[in-house]
Amino acid sequence: MADEAPFQFLHHELIQYIYKTAENGEAENGRNITKLENMGFRVGQGLMERLTKETARFKDELDVMKFICKDFWTCVFKKQIDNLRTNHQGIYVLQDNKYRLLSQLSAGKQYLDLAPKYLAFTCGLVRGALSNLGVKSIVTAEVSIMPACKFQVMIQKM
């Protein structure tokens, strides 16, 4: 029922706190986004470590991405990613049609400006999860119509 709610509320408080404390000094939005992204990264690493403790080894990159779309996403957001696309050259697009961390904001264009700060933590989360499996990546996100959301993962070949 409200299974993801504690996480959601805590995430909201975290954003509020980071933005509030930044007002006294470092005013830039960019730094706050980076902070959130970094925190997401560490949480993603830890979570992935725990989730894969007893899973079989992954076949390939696509297999890893599927795990993120299903098991990992369900663990955090209590739902799966709705759509996964790839160009088979290291770019993956994960679409969540009802991204939980945005679902408390009114839909429509009015609050679209606020979206980035609700996406940064999750971008880090995915990057951290991949990093725990030895996959280096760049993760970005975009929202066109809330609360739908797309995460783009670019795998960095070593």
Add this chain to the structure above:
Amino acid sequence: MADEAPFQFLHHELIQYIYKTAENGEAENGRNITKLENMGFRVGQGLMERLTKETARFKDELDVMKFICKDFWTCVFKKQIDNLRTNHQGIYVLQDNKYRLLSQLSAGKQYLDLAPKYLAFTCGLVRGALSNLGVKSIVTAEVSIMPACKFQVMIQKM
């Protein structure tokens, strides 16, 4: 399986962040505890609002406390409070034998000093949950043997 993990990791990051940022200035431990407590309070309020949206009205104070021990605790920590005691005069003791936010620390006395910062948020959580139902309280916590933990709730009569 790892249902409470995202919340647990995020909570840990929050503590780290608050303590790290405090090093550059406000050095006192007390202020950090208060910050965590306040964040817990707001999360508790929000959660309780959502959890009671469709429940019947509570009979009395004890009924409220039972709801906190069962539904509320399960929502946040994926387990119930193990033991609830009261003196029937506004004091309640909630005992959790395996408090999830401490379960990542080693048991034993070695890390007992660290316990308060892992308790503050939850004290606020309970206080906020009660406050949402119009019950004013003071909530404190103590740990004797980790990860067991007791929360004492003192109801403030108006």
